[in-house]
Amino acid sequence: MTFDEKYFNIGHLDRISYQDTCVxxxxxxxxxxxxxxxxxxxVSFPKYEVVAxxxxxxxxxxxxxxxxxxILFIVKKVLLVSPFAVFIGIFNPFLDTRTAAVIAGxxxxxxxxxxxxxxxxxxxxxxxxxxxxxxTSFPGVCHALRQLGFPSLFTAQLLxxxxxxxxxxxxxxxxxxxxxxxxxxxxxxxxKVVVRLIGILFLRxxxxxxxxxxxxxSRGFQGDILSLKQSHLRxxxxxxxxxxxxxxxxxxxxxxTEQIGSFAQELLR
Amino acid sequence: xxxxxxxxxxxxxxxxxxxxxxxxxxxRITHGESVGIVGANGAGKSTLxxxxxxxxxxxxxxxxxxDLSLTKKTRxxxxxxxxxVFQNPDDQLFMPTVFDDVAFGPLNLGMDETHVRERVHExxxxxNSLDLCNKPPHHLSGGQKSAVAIAAVISMEPxxxxxxxxxxxxxxxxxxxxxxxxxxxxxxxxxxxxxxxLILDVCQRCIVIKDGAVVADxxxxxxxxxxxxxxxxxxxxxxxRQNIKTP
Numbered sequence: 001m002t003f004d005e006k007y008f009n010i011g012h013l014d015r016i017s018y019q020d021t022c023v024x025x026x027x028x029x030x031x032x033x034x035x036x037x038x039x040x041x042x043v044s045f046p047k048y049e050v051v052a053x054x055x056x057x058x059x060x061x062x063x064x065x066x067x068x069x070x071i072l073f074i075v076k077k078v079l080l081v082s083p084f085a086v087f088i089g090i091f092n093p094f095l096d097t098r099t100a101a102v103i104a105g106x107x108x109x110x111x112x113x114x115x116x117x118x119x120x121x122x123x124x125x126x127x128x129x130x131x132x133x134x135x136t137s138f139p140g141v142c143h144a145l146r147q148l149g150f151p152s153l154f155t156a157q158l159l160x161x162x163x164x165x166x167x168x169x170x171x172x173x174x175x176x177x178x179x180x181x182x183x184x185x186x187x188x189x190x191x192k193v194v195v196r197l198i199g200i201l202f203l204r205x206x207x208x209x210x211x212x213x214x215x216x217x218s219r220g221f222q223g224d225i226l227s228l229k230q231s232h233l234r235x236x237x238x239x240x241x242x243x244x245x246x247x248x249x250x251x252x253x254x255x256x257t258e259q260i261g262s263f264a265q266e267l268l269r
Numbered sequence: 270x271x272x273x274x275x276x277x278x279x280x281x282x283x284x285x286x287x288x289x290x291x292x293x294x295x296x297r298i299t300h301g302e303s304v305g306i307v308g309a310n311g312a313g314k315s316t317l318x319x320x321x322x323x324x325x326x327x328x329x330x331x332x333x334x335x336d337l338s339l340t341k342k343t344r345x346x347x348x349x350x351x352x353x354v355f356q357n358p359d360d361q362l363f364m365p366t367v368f369d370d371v372a373f374g375p376l377n378l379g380m381d382e383t384h385v386r387e388r389v390h391e392x393x394x395x396x397n398s399l400d401l402c403n404k405p406p407h408h409l410s411g412g413q414k415s416a417v418a419i420a421a422v423i424s425m426e427p428x429x430x431x432x433x434x435x436x437x438x439x440x441x442x443x444x445x446x447x448x449x450x451x452x453x454x455x456x457x458x459x460x461x462x463x464x465x466x467l468i469l470d471v472c473q474r475c476i477v478i479k480d481g482a483v484v485a486d487x488x489x490x491x492x493x494x495x496x497x498x499x500x501x502x503x504x505x506x507x508x509x510r511q512n513i514k515t516p
Contacts, residue, residue, distance in 0.1 A: 011407075014405070014407075015408075018404075018405075138365070139365030139366060139369070139405070142365070159364070159365055160363065162365055163362075163363055163364065163365055163405075163406070163407075164363075166407040167359050167407070208359075208360060211355060211357070211360040212360050212363050214319070214322075214324050214353075214355070214360075215353075215355055215360055215361045215363065216363065216373075217322075217324065217348065218322050218324075218348055218351075218352065218353045218422075219348075219352075219373055219374035219377060219421065219422070219425060220345075220348060220349065220374055220377030220378055220425070221373075221377060222345075222377060225364075225373075226373075226376040226377065227369065227372075227376070228372060228376070228382055228385060228386075
């Protein structure tokens with residue numbers, strides 16, 4: 001993938017987050033809290049638990065459908081970061097070799113089960129985090145965090161990260177284009193040149209930071225980024241919160257999958 | 270009010286690396302005047318503008334804004350009176366949405382929520398950008414960015430508006446609407462630019478700077494008609510003053 005394509009790919013996530021669906025309209029604070037609860041619940045399962053994790057896919061799938069987020073987009077993002085989780089779990093099957101179950105005559109070791117559990121937890125948590133951004137927009141999440149009591153220094157850093165990520169990428173894109181235009185074939189694209197380009201980018205960034213700081217001072221900045229209070233929570237927000245908590249509790253403490261399974265067996269009998 | 274003045278008295282400034290950027294600049298701009306500042310690249314225009322808000326402090330000489338003389342103590346008050354629009358709108362628009370950005374100044378002035386909303390609304394209306402309110406700056410075009418950057422400064426209702434190359438990177442139509450917009454402002458205006466036609470349109474007075482000193486100061490009409498003076502300063506007659514003969 002070229003740099004240009006990568007750039008437009010990030011922009012895509014950003015554009016999705018400015019859609020107008022009922023998921024996007026929910027109060028950011030509610031979505032942040034719901035996502036945190038979801039993450040905690042998923043992570044709280046013991047390491048050999050696989051079956052009980054499946055009902056949780058309901059949460060991302062619902063958000064994706066109602067929020068009109070393209071599923072392929074989320075899947076691609078999850079795959080992109082998956083190597084991290086694979087490396088964490090890949091040694092379990094070799095270290096933990098006692099047989100835990102026999103499925104269709106093939107013995108399955110406990111290591112494989114915990115590996116699958118890690119991968120499931122990973123896809124659940126990452127897709128939930130990406131969906132939070134895709135349905136709330138990055139600044140929305142930052143403001144929500146600020147209102148929930150996170151330190152302003154922290155949220156201000158995040159806001160600047162978001163704002164200038166795009167500017168910095170455009171800047172790098174211009175530098176890379178300028179290089180490509182004047183380097184023919186392999187000449188001029190070596191490591192030495194790249195190191196210098198990064199140096200130039202750094203210097204430009206420092207200059208820009210100074211100009212931004214001037215602009216902030218000229219508008220009365222005195223150390224804290226203030227923001228307007230947001231409107232109150234609506235009933236739809238509270239309803240969303242209540243349903244999420246109820247579902248999470250049910251999925252966590254009742255063996256939903258087994259019950260659906262035995263119910264299906266009853267029907268078939 | 271008659272005290273919105275900007276006065277430089279024999280201002281010298283040397284950068285830490287030893288470059289003498291200003292060498293004894295003096296002028297006085299009174300209430301409601303609009304003044305163009307022109308000069309070659311590197312003549313000291315940007316350095317001069319940075320003094321008007323106290324980012325840079327004169328090595329010697331005095332800068333007086335309204336009735337405050339510029340010191341480290343009065344800097345904050347002076348920044349309320351002088352609004353600077355920088356050349357690159359990406360440096361100026363640092364908040365995630367247009368609304369947040371225009372609200373940044375008023376919030377820092379300690380206004381309450383209704384007032385802030387009013388100010389933002391009014392400022393965006395003035396630059397015809399109300400519909401951009403909830404957009405993130407990186408989704409705007411260059412002209413829209415410039416308009417919003419101006420709104421972000423006028424939402425603080427400064428007495429004096431200072432602009433550095435306001436029309437750089439604008440297409441002719443955006444540039445024309447910027448000129449129309451600038452003409453409607455009753456503020457004292459100081460515009461540094463190489464766009465001499467813009468200065469001719471917007472400003473009554475013009476100051477020419479060369480090597481950190483004032484070489485000419487007078488009505489824009491006269492100065493921008495003086496071909497020899499302009500060419501000495503790497504400038505040329507404004508296009509509207511050039512009698513181009515069609516072949």
